[in-house]
Amino acid sequence: METTTLIPHSRPYLGQKEITAVSEVIESQEVGQGFRVTRFEQSMADYLGLLGGVAVSSGTAALHMALLALGVSAGNEVVMPSYVCAAPWIATAHIGAIPKIVDIDPRTFGIDVEQVKAAITGKTRAIIVPHLFGCSADLAPLQLLNIPIIEDCAQTLGAMYHGQPVGSFGQATICSFYATKLLCTGEGGMVLSNNARMVETLRMLREYDEKQFLYPKSFNYKMTDLQAALGLCQLERFPDSLMRRATIAHRYLSELAHLPVELPSIPQDRTHIFYRFVLKISRPIDESIQRLEGKGIQCRRPVFQPLHRYLGLRGFPHSEHVFSTALSIPIHPSLTDEDVDRIITILQEELT
Secondary structure, eight states: OOOOOOBOSOOOOOOHHHHHHHHHHHHHTOOSSOHHHHHHHHHHHHHHTOSEEEEESOHHHHHHHHHHHTTOOTTOEEEEESSSOSHHHHHHHHHTOEEEEEOBOTTTOOBOHHHHHHHOOTTEEEEEEEOOTTBOOOOHHHHTTOSOEEEEOTTTTTOEETTEETTSSSSEEEEEOOTTSSSOOSSOEEEEESOHHHHHHHHHHHOOTTOSSOOTTOOOOOOOHHHHHHHHHHHHHHHHHHHHHHHHHHHHHHHSTTSSSBOOOOOTTBOBOOSSEEEEOSSOHHHHHHHHHHTTBOOBOSSSSOHHHHHTOOOOHHHHHHHHHEEEEOOOTTOOHHHHHHHHHHHHHHHO
């Protein structure tokens, strides 16, 4: 009986260069944090036009350290959107700070500026601004609030906002290098900043060995040279990766336009690098995911569950609507042209 090969929703974009780079690290026997981590940090900072970066063990660790470096402590408040993965809430709660959850702009999935304004109190110490799926949130009005901004670029590295790289606006920028993120090191993350004192504080927070004094907030959040070797290769190949995503996205935008779905919105002052290609559909999401997987396409909800649902909160109509209608289809650079043809054909059949 013939079986249909499943096209995965996400997949790392790895090749022989990465295999060779990791092999060289193993042969060197210097597999812990070393000069490759330092080189990766500087390469990422150069890419974003920032002063420096501090590589860490995960994107969640990066968020935690960014909050600490900004002086956020127990009892302070941190504003964040509901429609996001759990990491911002986890990092904030881990400090003992209070997450203030707000709704989103349903067009771009970015944090709603007016709701941020309403959420600010005398206890607010930071705003976490996730740039979701490849498109920037609206940063300019947030900068006017004079509250430190942490840009979460886990999904939008390489995008532009007002002609400037996303990740170059906030007091701190975090990246995630999880297996299926834009740059893959298996696990890993980074905090970047233009503030020299913050970068130094971040280095102190990342590790505690061989220090002249004990700093109680320090932890072991180090990245290994094995991971950094992957990251350096991934960064070198990143322009090709983004170009492939753009090519696939162009086909989706043109060949799915006649379907009764809502295609991704791209504001004129921004670019979209299509980490995810998210459709809004009128059919039940879970049923559609199941039917499409039966046809050989693995699709997903782009966010597993909004924060307000975890917390039992009401009053987030845009996050709730998007949770009920958003469908993420495969767009990773490993897709072949034949894969893309098949995805388009099946979507045309199933969503008409």
